[in-house]
Amino acid sequence: MSTLGIYGSATLPPLIRRDTMKEQITSLFEAVLDQLMARGQLTEDARRPVHVEATRDPAHGDFATNVALLHAKALGLAPRQLAEQLVNQLPNHPQIAGVEIAGPGFINIRLKADALVQPIKDCLTQGSGYGRGESTGRRVQVEYVSANPTGPLHVGHGRGAAYGATLSNLLSAAGHTVETEYYVNDAGRQMSILGASVYIRYLEALGHPLQFPLGGYQGAYIQDLAAELIHTHGESLERPIASLTSQLVADGEETKDAHIDSWIQAIKHALGEDWRVPFDLALTRIQDDIRDDLGEFGVTFSQWFSEASLVSSGAIADALATLEAGGHLYQHKGALWFRSTAYGDDKDRVVQRDNGEYTYFASDIAYIANKFSRGYDELIYVWGADHHGYITRVKAAASALGYDPDRLTIRLVQFAILYRGGERVQMSTRSGSFVTLRELREEVGVDACRYFYVMRKADQHLDFDLDLATSQSKDNPVYYIQYAHARICRVLEGLQDQPSFDLTRGLTHLASIEGQEVLDIAQQIGQFKETLGRAADSLEPHLLCYYLQELAASFHRWYNGTRLLVDDLAQRDARLTVAQAVRQVLANGLSLLGVSAPEAM
RNA sequence: GCGCCUGUAGCUCAACCGGAUAGAGCAACGGCCUUCUAAGCCGUAGGUUGCAGGUUCGAUUCCUGCCAGGCGUGCCA
Numbered sequence: 001m002s003t004l005g006i007y008g009s010a011t012l013p014p015l016i017r018r019d020t021m022k023e024q025i026t027s028l029f030e031a032v033l034d035q036l037m038a039r040g041q042l043t044e045d046a047r048r049p050v051h052v053e054a055t056r057d058p059a060h061g062d063f064a065t066n067v068a069l070l071h072a073k074a075l076g077l078a079p080r081q082l083a084e085q086l087v088n089q090l091p092n093h094p095q096i097a098g099v100e101i102a103g104p105g106f107i108n109i110r111l112k113a114d115a116l117v118q119p120i121k122d123c124l125t126q127g128s129g130y131g132r133g134e135s136t137g138r139r140v141q142v143e144y145v146s147a148n149p150t151g152p153l154h155v156g157h158g159r160g161a162a163y164g165a166t167l168s169n170l171l172s173a174a175g176h177t178v179e180t181e182y183y184v185n186d187a188g189r190q191m192s193i194l195g196a197s198v199y200i201r202y203l204e205a206l207g208h209p210l211q212f213p214l215g216g217y218q219g220a221y222i223q224d225l226a227a228e229l230i231h232t233h234g235e236s237l238e239r240p241i242a243s244l245t246s247q248l249v250a251d252g253e254e255t256k257d258a259h260i261d262s263w264i265q266a267i268k269h270a271l272g273e274d275w276r277v278p279f280d281l282a283l284t285r286i287q288d289d290i291r292d293d294l295g296e297f298g299v300t301f302s303q304w305f306s307e308a309s310l311v312s313s314g315a316i317a318d319a320l321a322t323l324e325a326g327g328h329l330y331q332h333k334g335a336l337w338f339r340s341t342a343y344g345d346d347k348d349r350v351v352q353r354d355n356g357e358y359t360y361f362a363s364d365i366a367y368i369a370n371k372f373s374r375g376y377d378e379l380i381y382v383w384g385a386d387h388h389g390y391i392t393r394v395k396a397a398a399s400a401l402g403y404d405p406d407r408l409t410i411r412l413v414q415f416a417i418l419y420r421g422g423e424r425v426q427m428s429t430r431s432g433s434f435v436t437l438r439e440l441r442e443e444v445g446v447d448a449c450r451y452f453y454v455m456r457k458a459d460q461h462l463d464f465d466l467d468l469a470t471s472q473s474k475d476n477p478v479y480y481i482q483y484a485h486a487r488i489c490r491v492l493e494g495l496q497d498q499p500s501f502d503l504t505r506g507l508t509h510l511a512s513i514e515g516q517e518v519l520d521i522a523q524q525i526g527q528f529k530e531t532l533g534r535a536a537d538s539l540e541p542h543l544l545c546y547y548l549q550e551l552a553a554s555f556h557r558w559y560n561g562t563r564l565l566v567d568d569l570a571q572r573d574a575r576l577t578v579a580q581a582v583r584q585v586l587a588n589g590l591s592l593l594g595v596s597a598p599e600a601m
Numbered sequence: 602g603c604g605c606c607u608g609u610a611g612c613u614c615a616a617c618c619g620g621a622u623a624g625a626g627c628a629a630c631g632g633c634c635u636u637c638u639a640a641g642c643c644g645u646a647g648g649u650u651g652c653a654g655g656u657u658c659g660a661u662u663c664c665u666g667c668c669a670g671g672c673g674u675g676c677c678a
Contacts, residue, residue: 350676389673560642
């Protein structure tokens with residue numbers, strides 16, 4: 001395994017254990033179910049997990065559960081009758097004001113006033129650690145981006161990068177130990193084409209009139225690399241043109257693959273060991289560029305893993321030997337095949353071609369074995385949607401190697417479609433006119449990029465509206481959320497000319513604040529942790545975006561009708577306490593998204 | 602053909618492993634700044650959750666079949 005670069009992950013704030021009200025209520029009902037089981041009234045298979053939810057309608061109290069509805073049939077009771085029995089057995093809790101049975105058998109729980117604002121106290125006590133889960137002890141690896149180092153990242157990679165980074169942050173916040181990895185495809189045919197492209201441009205730059213291959217890399221950066229090659233090696237890599245071009249297959253739409261392959265053969269033959277020079281230069285420069293690009297995008301990796309290291313270390317041969325031993329391989333038409341159909345694949349897959357070269361899939365198999373050998377509990381792959389067809393074979397490989405395929409999760413990210421002025425921005429890799437991630441960042445900024453990329457479910461196409469992303473209005477969700485944060489900071493600045501803020505005084509008088517708005521805010525703040533947990537479990541960071549937007553909306557609503565810096569210091573500090581809690585949650589959430597939380601706008 | 606994904610307000614999307622009256626934003630219309638940021642807020646209107654069945658006390662959610670759209674289906678990477 002070769003480590004091409006190691007980047008430390010951000011230091012995480014210490015974990016502070018504190019169960020939310022919802023978790024406490026859930027425990028109470030679980031305890032009641034335990035009693036029913038102990039008495040033999042409820043059987044193991046009939047038992048369902050307790051589900052408590054915050055109510056939407058205040059008439060239903062603050063929390064509600066459907067336990068009675070779920071267990072009524074198994075216990076042979078009417079739901080409301082069971083609900084009554086459960087409520088009678090419910091242990092006392094100092095912050096529960098009342099319990100009611102409603103509708104078909106829901107149990108509604110109403111909290112005391114001071115309990116309602118408990119999340120605000122918790123939030124200010126825990127600060128930047130608020131929302132983080134207790135350590136689960138699970139080691140999770142997230143592999144993402146992993147774009148071929150053959151050119152700059154484009155906007156499609158950007159979405160994978162934003163998604164993977166945010167997902168990793170969320171998994172970490174949910175208490176998992178997370179490592180992130182970029183798989184560098186530094187072996188294989190595409191890399192050879194890259195090296196050849198650079199070398200052909202090099203020859204051109206030295207004055208040889210050549211027809212650049214249709215199948216070569218067209219971007220201007222190839223010429224830049226060729227220029228650098230001249231700078232570092234002068235004409236020392238030049239070879240007689242005739243020896244290079246005499247055996248070339250004719251170029252054309254139909255034959256461009258054969259044409260570029262014949263170039264590669266010719267160059268390797270003519271240059272010998274020196275073939276590595278243009279190849280390595282291109283690889284190093286482009287990979288450095290990608291790393292810088294991602295770094296500026298706020299995306300870093302625990303590790304960069306080299307595909308070539310799998311070849312040189314013999315890992316591919318080892319992995320194939322494992323499959324061979326298990327009877328999963330067979331020879332056919334001179335090639336070596338993996339019997340993936342045994343695990344539900346449409347057809348078997350070649351792992352070693354008739355010319356002796358390993359296929360890309362062979363590297364993938366070795367990489368899977370390598371990952372599992374590192375002892376992760378769960379492996380997450382983030383792929384572009386065009387890799388859809390590979391899921392089955394990769395899972396098949398995991399199974400055939402003897403690993404549990406359920407520990408391997410593949411998440412597809414659909415491409416983003418850019419819109420400018422209501423028109424779709426055309427992108428084409430072939431013509432080299434694709435929009436790079438760097439261009440996108442420069443146009444709309446990192447904050448809007450990171451947010452827009454993850455604001456929709458990853459497996460859905462994303463309409464990325466460039467005009468909206470750069471607009472400074474409430475229509476732009478990034479600005480809307482950041483604005484709420486900045487507004488709070490500005491109010492806190494206003495304290496400078498006033499008697500100093502007293503947190504204890506604020507907390508003491510929290511319950512005396514009038515208005516439903518504060519209760520809504522407190523309830524939402526109390527849901528932050530479970531929102532993070534849900535987003536992490538379902539691998540859906542967009543849930544955090546919606547949450548933050550709603551929290552910001554609640555704050556704006558309250559702020560608009562309530563002055564915070566009032567003369568009554570008890571009221572003033574109570575309100576500022578709420579505002580500070582909102583600010584804290586917004587900051588924590590934005591941080592997970594990789595979006596800044598500005599103090600002024 | 603086969604496989605996977607998606608159909609929710611005019612548009613872009615939510616809806617917490619099946620819950621109480623399906624929610625936001627945009628677009629439309631009407632209001633709110635001598636007061637901490639109007640980059641904001643309030644209000645009105647907008648729905649047979651693609652269609653038809655099934656399971657359930659209860660279905661946007663689960664199952665089946667249709668309809669429509671997207672993607673995938675190489676000894677490519």
